[in-house]
Amino acid sequence: xxxxxxxxPEASRRLRLFLALELPRPAxxxxxxxxxxxLGGRAELRLIPPDALHVTIVFLGGRDRERLDxxxxxxxxxxxxxxxxxxxxxPLAVRPIPARRxxxxxxxxxxxxxxxxLLQRAVGxxxxxxxxxxxxxxxxxxxLTIARVRARSARRGARERAGEPALPPLPSExxxxxxxxxxxxxxxxxxxxxxxxxxxxxxxxxxxxxxx
Numbered sequence: 001x002x003x004x005x006x007x008x009p010e011a012s013r014r015l016r017l018f019l020a021l022e023l024p025r026p027a028x029x030x031x032x033x034x035x036x037x038x039l040g041g042r043a044e045l046r047l048i049p050p051d052a053l054h055v056t057i058v059f060l061g062g063r064d065r066e067r068l069d070x071x072x073x074x075x076x077x078x079x080x081x082x083x084x085x086x087x088x089x090x091p092l093a094v095r096p097i098p099a100r101r102x103x104x105x106x107x108x109x110x111x112x113x114x115x116x117x118l119l120q121r122a123v124g125x126x127x128x129x130x131x132x133x134x135x136x137x138x139x140x141x142x143x144l145t146i147a148r149v150r151a152r153s154a155r156r157g158a159r160e161r162a163g164e165p166a167l168p169p170l171p172s173e174x175x176x177x178x179x180x181x182x183x184x185x186x187x188x189x190x191x192x193x194x195x196x197x198x199x200x201x202x203x204x205x206x207x208x209x210x211x212x
Contacts, residue, residue, distance in 0.1 A: 038171030
């Protein structure tokens with residue numbers, strides 16, 4: 001790596017962080033299989049790696065490395081008492097985001113019992129009170145990002161100029177009718193690369209699980 005390519009000292013001190021609910025293995029496997037059937041083979045789309053599927057609770061963005069322990073302690077302390085049972089989520093439908101010129105496809109999730117929203121408010125509120133996060137204006141929306149739209153190609157631009165849809169229609173096969181409990185909150189570091197972001201788990205916390 002040349003000195004021009006090396007990250008600045010300030011950049012190396014900052015971590016791009018977010019908190020997310022982990023998918024249980026059976027649900028992840030079922031959703032990945034459905035997604036391959038529904039969206040696989042589309043040159044316009046880049047499917048999110050299976051192990052990168054998650055439900056974002058709080059996106060922290062760039063934070064000083066020195067505050068990592070504080071962020072972990074505050075977030076997990078709030079999560080431990082936020083809900084009496086793990087959030088229960090159910091796939092609803094695929095949404096293009098934004099609808100007219102989508103940059104990604106998201107699988108909307110029903111938050112049964114509202115426990116994911118309760119968790120988000122508790123964790124986000126604790127982080128905001130500690131001065132570790134600035135709340136977003138948009139409301140919490142439980143979803144999985146399942147695919148991103150690749151950079152526009154000349155062929156796609158020609159289709160748009162001809163008045164044809166920029167992307168193929170949404171998948172005709174509905175998502176699997178399953179509900180799953182997300183019982184683990186994970187603090188992730190996001191590492192950006194030309195091939196796409198890679199997510200490194202830094203710490204984990206059980207959610208809604210009481211010890212006997």
